[in-house]
Amino acid sequence: MMNKLWLQLRTAGHVQGEPPATDLSAAGPWYIGLMQGFAGWFAALFMLGFVASMFGWLFRFDNELALLAVGGACCAAAYLLFRTHMGSIFFGQLGMAVSLAGQMMVAWGLLDWFSLEGASGFFLLAAFQAVLTFVMPNYLHRVMTCWFALIALFMALNMLGIFGLGAAVCAVLFVLVWINDSHWGRFIAVWEPIGFGLALALVQFNGYLIFGDPVFMFMGQEVSAFWLQWSLWINSAMLVVAAALLFQLIQKRYQLSVQTRAGQLLIAGMALLVLSGFIAQGTSAALLILLVGFLQQRRALMGLGALALLGFFSWYYYSLHATLLVKSLILIGSGAVLLLARLAVGYLLSRPFKPVVLGIFALPALTRGKRIALTALLAIVVLVNFTVWQREALLSSGQSVLLPLAPVDPRSLMQGDYMRLRFALERDVEKALPEGQTEGVAVVALDANQVGQFVRLDDGTVLAEGQARLQFRIRHGDIQFATNAFFFQEGEAETFEQARFGEFRVDDAGALLLNTLRDEHYQVLGYNRP
């Protein structure tokens, strides 16, 4: 059965004859390569162990030259293995393991020789990795060495006091390589892995996903004065260049003139992409990868871009450059803008997207699925509100019980806007508590001032007059009555240094909530405000 695509191409004159048989050595789905990559690393580690134990003297001082020589020899051997057995998976794996071991030795040697302080070691390492990228005829190997080369290059620049250039430069290179993918021709086996290596480096330099904060801390280097002044401009310029290149590709491919609406919308979109990078580091890179992945039909790139965007959300939470309030408003604003823009684009391009704005009160008939989903929503809201109502009722009209505070180490007393509490009752409960219990109920007797004294652990018998139950939990060896923390507003800390009692509101079963702190005269100092 002749392949339809082949037939189509043959009719148009681009190919002749019969389609070739499926080539097994072609790179399969990405996860096969990933599995082989992991296995290669694993094997390389053991191989390095082999070399280290056989030739331990190589790794000691003043033997860098020998180490470099052996490392280089390993890489050369790997090259021979690749070359003489092209397409063989076994020799591909073997070569990769040998080469990785060799690379580790070269890296060790170079950095030992040139020290970690200067840039030259890293520059040489970057050059070495670049050579490997072009020379070694193995796809996965090329991806890795390209990535390493970029890491080494920007480490070198870091040493010279130039920080953060990596992300911008990688963005430009990444776009440059990928928009020319139809011109790779026979060299697709060289440029495609480089493209993926660039994508990985781009994500890493923007510093999130599994790497958390940017990996390359300022290792005590001074930022060069020149760079301090110009870095923002240079980085922004590069990002604009990358976006412009991408714009050019889209314009050419879809024949969009800047006079048409679509063309103008495209420019607006690209501008937004660049701007997003200023609001939150890494968004523009992730969007670039996602876009390029879509345009050049590489699902691996699209997946990487999507993951990077998700990583951005978590990173953004912890970043310190603005308060959570500002960040949340930015996010809500951006979200609203995106959703509205979606509708606007639909209108402007006259595509048939159903507008939500018009006829907002025209609700369609309920399918069974929708009915269940909306019922669930109502149930959740009702349930939560009921819980809130219950708790509020407890706080306002539950039985009031005062427990004396036990002395706490004053240094750990105030923690920002809450105060750690311990209650004298805990000791009494602890003495009476059998082994291995994780929760229970204590019974206290209330005096005239509602102060509770330990009576016994609850055993189900009816309470006498003036007694109350208090539930407690045991977590990590500590006894907790509801919570061990009292929350107050900023700046009120001093008031609560007078606190001698904690006031709880309890119900008949012993459920309790911390309500206020009282001073030695049982007067209210303040309400718990978590």
Added chain:
Amino acid sequence: MRSPRQQITAWAEQGQVNDLPQALEAAKAYPDTASGIRFIDQLMLWLGCLALGAGVIFFIAYNWSELGRFGKYALVEGAMLAAGLVYWRLADHSRPSVASLLLLSLLTGTLLALTGQTYQTGADPWELFAVWALMMLPWAIIARSSVLWVLWAVLCNVALLLYLSTFGGLFGLLFDSEETWLWLFTGLNSLLLIGFEGLAALGGRIQLSNRLAAQVVAIAAGWSVSWLAVWSIVDAENAYGVLAWLAWMALAFLVYRYCVLDLLILAGWVLSIIVVISAGLARTMESALDEGVFLLISLLIIGVSTVGGLWLKQLAAQQTGSTDDE
């Protein structure tokens, strides 16, 4: 299945194509305008919903005292009801519909966190995630989307993790070893896997559009069971870990090679074999752990990964070959 672009470039690599850019254009290997607009539309949709949801979560986390506790509840519940309204208007099972359900799920978590934060009853953290998972279950079922199911599976795992860390040191021997944690995670994720595969097999009304949920959970279960085997090998208290691993791998092989051909899971399967065999070898030859053993293990890893890779590529070729000719 290989895309037209992949096929054409593969042929070009073998030197069969006269003019690659022209051929790609002729075959419309690149996305056309309509799919481009669809892509942008979906991107804005998902990004917008995620940004909105995250924004509300951040806002609540900021704990703005000016707003007062009822103001915060009004905000979150208002957002939820608005999202519910939008969901009502959207076509069932379309992407916007799923996105709105995702937003609702995120807001539910926010609501629960707000409640736990405002009324400090001393409840354990795992309870939040367990209740959250329970509450979003109806939506996950109705949406028929892998994204929601993956979120749900993550919530279940987090709940288990927090439960174990709360009660970890308390029950004496029962929960105090990492090995027990691994057993429980393997069990949980395997159950989830069976659940998702069951959903896929049932088809019809509850059918999922892709295998993402099953794959994620399978990777999680495979990971735990492999660690279990390694732990059992390294600690050598008993061999139950290895036995469990053997059973799991045998079952996984039968299912994912013959019943449902899933190459992603099989790739993970090969990796698991590599890891466990290496650990086993390193352990048995522990006393003789010198240069020769290192080399041996290294070569073994290469060998297994080669055979595994070859086998997987063959399967992949079979899969594409059968669909290429359609």
